[in-house]
Amino acid sequence: MFFLPSIRREPEFRQGVREMSSAALGIGAWGLMTGVAMLKSGMSVFESVAMTLLVYAGSSQLAAIPLLAAGAPLWVILATGFCVNLRFVVFSLHLRPYLMYMPRCRRLTHGYLTADMSYAYFTRRYPVPASTDADRRAQEAYLTGNYFVTWSAWMVMSLLGIALANMIPPGWGLGFAGVLSLVAVSCSMATTRLRILAGLIAGATAVAAFALPLKLNIVTGIGVAVLLCFWLEKQFGLDVDAEDDK
């Protein structure tokens, strides 16, 4: 969408670019390590580049890489990728009123390109969807400027990671940097006690169930954590929406 001059002309586009620039380094580092991880796991350069250009979802890519290397069935890979992307489903609910006036193609493009940081910056700047045409154009331009930075930083650094991967000795264990990026995203979601507990239960279950075939330990961990938290909600009579700062 940032190729459209009509959007780039809006002053909000530059604003979006400016505000995201400081975070670009973090996204770039994440992209770099993801590029390295793809190649190191045995994926070919073509596959790594294709994954970078098409999937554009760091957490999903990092979760799928070991599954691909192990030859897990397609449905497990796609189900795991979807589960790991579930926070975006929540984001999309919030973004819906901002985008519904657009035709489907346009809003799907915006949605696809809006990752974690862009969503956070956008909703912080615009707590309420626009009601006038001028405001709508401004909001759309801000979002586009914002994700222009994240998309570019991610793509450039990921491709660089793919190019440089073979220069990094495997003994350095740099793949751990990819894990750290997911630690950061997880911490951003650990906002209530029950959520922290959900994370701990899922993690423990995924470890305990590691021997399950088809790498089903991940979706098993999710299922157990969700069911246990439902039960805990009932036991303690917790009102989830009151607990939740959203």
Place this chain on the structure above:
Amino acid sequence: MNLVHQAGSTDLWTVAAIIGLACVTVLARCFFFIFDRPWSLPEWAHRALHYAPIAALAAVIVPEIVMTQGHLISTLRDARLYGALAGAVWYFWRGGVLGTMLAGMAVYLPLHLLLGW
């Protein structure tokens, strides 16, 4: 039946998985505005969305931190534990993905490379 991927070469099944994952990205990021008509999830699914996202990420990263060769680590002398802890502490103190990665690696690399943990 899927054959284990041959390192460094391209195979069609992996490409199919990649295309599938790209569709998954679109589906997840556009979930509630794909259709023109407003729609909502059943109540239980809506409640599940409070926990499922963080559960999913935890299920992916915890085995990466506390397991080796398919087994739970039996010693506390593992650089990943302290690296992850350092990263999380940084996140709650200063925030940001970059800081988390740098803090975590600053603790992980010396322990891993120098002490062999």
